[in-house]
Amino acid sequence: MRDIDEIVAAVGLTEKVDDRLNALSGGQRRRVDLAAALLTSPQILLLDEPTTGLDPVGKSQIHELLGAAVDDGVTVFLTTHDLNEAEKVATRIIVLKEGRIIAEAAPWQLREQLVGKAQITWQCDGRTHVHATDAVESFVATLPLEEISNLTITRPTLEDAYLSLMNTEGSAA
Known part of the structure; x- marks a missing residue:
């Protein structure tokens, strides 16, 4: 298990740690979701649109955290409609249409x-x-x-x- 203070700082919520969840913005709630997911040091991380509502700095912080998680051996599955984000963070992309895989490759491929x-x-x-x-x-x-x-x-x-x-x-x- 990772240190909670380290994770809270990594997602940029140190100043908000005592705030109620319903008092946080949408972007801050996304950060709480990611912090909670990282707390148990998972082997696989499933994320759905983790940077929705975040400003560019927040997105960058989340991308860094995801990169660090991958470096630590975590497999990250990310669903997103933000293709610029997918291109930045993904090593492999799977495209689904009507519930079936229609393409799978590295972004450059x-x-x-x-x-x-x-x-x-x-x-x-x-x-x-x-x-x-x-x-x-x-x-x-x-x-x-x-x-x-x-x-x-x-x-x-x-x-x-x-x-x-x-x-x-x-x-x-």
């Missing part, structure tokens, strides 16, 4: 498999050039940077992959 590679766009000699690659840095290193303008690199997001998957699944079902 979902992005690459479902959306494609990064797209590099630049202008040179009065023309616009476009190139798709998964080796962005090495490709850009081959470009004559002093001769080009408006270089942009667009990488697919997890949201792009999710939407592609939902559209594909929806039309195939």
Whole structure:
């Protein structure tokens, strides 16, 4: 079992430790939920939208706590609709639709498999050039940077992959 004072401090509730639960904000209640879950040093942690209602600092603190729990050997299952959060904290993503698994992979694999590679766009000699690659840095290193303008690199997001998957699944079902 972990020390309660350590957990309360880690979730940023030291100042609120004597407050009644119904006096806490929604975000603070989320922190209490996580603190209670971590108290028994679980091997598996199931969390449903643990950062809903938290400000960016609170989200960051929760992500750090989850990372520390994983480092300590805890398996964390996280349900979320916040795909930016999933991309930050997940090593593996499972996408469910109507109660069945329709995809399972690392975030980068979902992005690459479902959306494609990064797209590099630049202008040179009065023309616009476009190139798709998964080796962005090495490709850009081959470009004559002093001769080009408006270089942009667009990488697919997890949201792009999710939407592609939902559209594909929806039309195939």
